[in-house]
Amino acid sequence: MDEKVMLGHGSGGSMMKRIIDEVFYEAYGNDELLQGNDAAVLPAPKPGERLAFSTDSFVVTPQFFPGGNIGRLAICGTVNDVATSGARPLYLSCGFILEEGYPMADLKRICSTMAETAREAGVRLVTGDTKVVNRGHGDGVFINTAGVGVVPEGVSLGxxxxxxxxxxxxxxxxxxxxxxxxxxxxxxxxxxxxxxxxxxxxxxxxxxxxxxxxxxxxxxxxxxxxxxxxxxxxxxxxxxxxxxxxxxxxxxxxxxxxxxxxxxxxxxxxxxxxxxxxxxxxxxxxxxxxxxxxxxxxxxxxxxxxxxxxxxxxxxxxxxxxxxxxxxxxxxxxxxxxxx
Amino acid sequence: MDEKVMLGHGSGGSMMKRIIDEVFYEAYGNDELLQGNDAAVLPAPKPGERLAFSTDSFVVTPQFFPGGNIGRLAICGTVNDVATSGARPLYLSCGFILEEGYPMADLKRICSTMAETAREAGVRLVTGDTKVVNRGHGDGVFINTAGVGVVPEGVSLGxxxxxxxxxxxxxxxxxxxxxxxxxxxxxxxxxxxxxxxxxxxxxxxxxxxxxxxxxxxxxxxxxxxxxxxxxxxxxxxxxxxxxxxxxxxxxxxxxxxxxxxxxxxxxxxxxxxxxxxxxxxxxxxxxxxxxxxxxxxxxxxxxxxxxxxxxxxxxxxxxxxxxxxxxxxxxxxxxxxxxx
Missing domain, CATH: 3.90.650.10 (PurM-like C-terminal domain)
Structure with missing residues (x-):
């Protein structure tokens, strides 16, 4: 396994395939994510239900702190935003913007926390994206998550x-x-x-x-x-x-x-x-x-x-x-x- | 209007409200976005249809180039990823990670292009998030979009x-x-x-x-x-x-x-x-x-x-x-x- 994030990990080529397999799938692979197509295809809500959709990016520094890390925030923030509509959050997307040189071990810890927090919330990471920026043009790791949930019939909060x-x-x-x-x-x-x-x-x-x-x-x-x-x-x-x-x-x-x-x-x-x-x-x-x-x-x-x-x-x-x-x-x- | 992006524009307070009103709503306000709640609530697909869900982050440099800019990419990339499943893309989320000092006029140009490209594709930006990082810890503007679409009954591509x-x-x-x-x-x-x-x-x-x-x-x-x-x-x-x-x-x-x-x-x-x-x-x-x-x-x-x-x-x-x-x-x- 590579020890540091390199530009090639965001290339769309075989190094990228490796980081996806060894870091992301390893942490939170599931049927939808493992389809390997550009979009996850998911069951629709039942008649009368509606969709809830929200997004948040996370740029906290430091990335690890007492009580959690940026990965826990990235799951909780979007789960909570979706849930405020009265929806059951179901599916999350995850976009990483990594800085060249970021320790792969730290990325793995973050992903492992994301998997654990997603399990706790009962949501699945079904689609993702990874970009790598040159050293000095990012700040270690930024994470965006977007979330989709289902609003039960008759629930209307605001x-x-x-x-x-x-x-x-x-x-x-x-x-x-x-x-x-x-x-x-x-x-x-x-x-x-x-x-x-x-x-x-x-x-x-x-x-x-x-x-x-x-x-x-x-x-x-x-x-x-x-x-x-x-x-x-x-x-x-x-x-x-x-x-x-x-x-x-x-x-x-x-x-x-x-x-x-x-x-x-x-x-x-x-x-x-x-x-x-x-x-x-x-x-x-x-x-x-x-x-x-x-x-x-x-x-x-x-x-x-x-x-x-x-x-x-x-x-x-x-x-x-x-x-x-x-x-x-x-x-x-x-x-x-x-x-x- | 402020001329440069400042940390306060990502604060959750009144400066943030101003950038949302004057830049984002101005460019692509719509009923769902203007609800002003943490999650957009959207109609569900018809029975037999399924959801498609995808995400992409955009870190292109330079942000403006012949034929487009990062905003056009941010709409097209996710619209196209959702569409590869055979889905009609309908809704996008948009997360900005801005660097302190980024020219507000450039951000407005990007948002205006996003609005125009979204209209061309027939999709709506219904939910968003904005973070600002200190100067030297980002690179002007990074954009994440996630997209939700509806896959017609009987369509199954991969x-x-x-x-x-x-x-x-x-x-x-x-x-x-x-x-x-x-x-x-x-x-x-x-x-x-x-x-x-x-x-x-x-x-x-x-x-x-x-x-x-x-x-x-x-x-x-x-x-x-x-x-x-x-x-x-x-x-x-x-x-x-x-x-x-x-x-x-x-x-x-x-x-x-x-x-x-x-x-x-x-x-x-x-x-x-x-x-x-x-x-x-x-x-x-x-x-x-x-x-x-x-x-x-x-x-x-x-x-x-x-x-x-x-x-x-x-x-x-x-x-x-x-x-x-x-x-x-x-x-x-x-x-x-x-x-x-």
């Missing part, structure tokens, strides 16, 4: 469906992923047990929908954190949203790191959390379903949807621990680049 | 279906794309009219299937060129394939450039050609359909499938203009990196 009176839930502690990757990158060490929360949440979502069928929407607060997600919802539905600061679950280590570094934890990325808006009478059921899932034990009801004040437009408010109330804005620029 | 006696067709001249990009990159000028052949071939494929319903397979000879495509077919179907060198259409300017630079045109990438294997009794009909399409005017029957000699395994042979016969191998490494 940020535009939030209504005044609805409750806002989050499935667990905020900021773990962003602070872990940043600490790892900067050589800071806040706490031994700080680790990325990257996780596939499709099962958690299905469990919530089973007991809270009128759920309005899910969204994973990744880049831009909870603040961006809530502002997107408010904007889509033309409503206000008010969050209780005290109710937002945050690990002590993450809170401490944010205070020290001047980050607002509500704007820090997560990769294994869901924000969910449900009618008030289904909130307790949704919370119970989240807490029963291993990725939702710290779930909480954190706020509610209100009427928008027409003269101000849609706003997100944070009621602080001291009883004050301030506008929670979307992040403008970038505080933690390349976190996913 | 390299494994080639049978002895079948004819091999190619839809036009070989090597145009690879030689154009290479010339452009190296500042060589072989001919004023040398240009990339990048084109969406889904309509051409549908027209061939309408008159040659027993077509075995299509594949676009991109990286690795015709030689790799034919070796893949031979390997999948465990057959021999013999090509007549004289029958392979090549533009004079491309042939001249290949001779001067020592490239084998049969291993040079195309981005707007299809190789197609059909039963002998449908070959003329398939050829006629190709030639009637504007992207197939130079189509030709270039060879045929034969029995594999068990002691040698599947081989591709080239019968030369002088009557000799030699093995046509798959490219081993890389002769023209970053051509797509």
């Amino acid at each position: 940020g535009e469906q939030c209504k005044p009176g609805d409750k806002v839930l989050v499935s667990g502690t905020l900021g773990d992923h962003g602070i872990t990757v940043m600490s790892c990158r900067e050589g800071l060490s806040f706490s031994a047990d700080l680790q990325s929360d990257a996780a596939p949440l499709n099962h958690l979502i299905a469990e919530v929908l089973a007991v809270a069928p009128n759920t309005r929407c899910f969204r994973d607060p990744t880049r831009g954190g909870l603040a961006s997600t809530l502002n997107e919802f408010a904007d889509q539905a033309q409503v206000d949203i008010t969050i209780e600061e005290d109710s937002v679950p945050v690990k002590d280590a993450v809170r401490g790191a944010c205070e020290m570094l001047g980050y607002d934890v509500l704007q820090v990325a997560n990769e294994g959390k869901m924000v969910c808006v449900v009618p008030a009478d289904e909130a307790d059921a949704a919370l119970g379903a989240m807490r029963a899932n291993k990725y939702g034990v710290d779930a909480a009801i954190i706020g509610e949807v209100g009427e928008m004040q027409p003269e101000r437009g849609p706003k997100v408010y944070l009621r602080t621990a001291f009883g004050g109330k301030r506008i929670l804005d979307m992040l403008v620029g970038e505080q933690l680049p390349r976190i996913c | 390299g494994e279906q080639c049978k002895p006696g079948d004819k091999v067709l190619v839809s036009g001249t070989l090597g145009d794309h690879g030689i154009t990009v290479m010339s452009c990159r190296e500042g060589l000028s072989f001919s004023a009219d040398l240009q990339s052949d990048a084109a969406p071939l889904n309509h051409l494929i549908a027209e061939v299937l309408a008159v040659a319903p027993n077509t075995r397979c299509f594949r676009d000879p991109t990286r690795g060129g015709l030689a790799s495509t034919l070796n893949e077919f031979a390997d999948q179907a465990q057959v021999d394939i013999t090509i007549e060198e004289d029958s392979v259409p090549v533009k004079d300017a491309v042939r001249g450039a290949c001779e001067m630079l020592g490239y084998d045109v049969l291993q040079v990438a195309n981005e707007g050609k299809m190789v197609c294997v059909v039963p002998a009794d449908e070959a003329d009909a398939a050829l006629g359909a190709m030639r009637a399409n504007k992207y197939g005017v130079d189509a030709a029957i270039i060879g045929e499938v034969g029995e594999m000699q068990p002691e040698r395994g599947p081989k591709v042979y080239l019968r030369t203009a002088f009557g000799g016969k030699r093995i046509l191998d798959m490219l081993v490494g890389e002769q023209l990196p970053r051509i797509c």
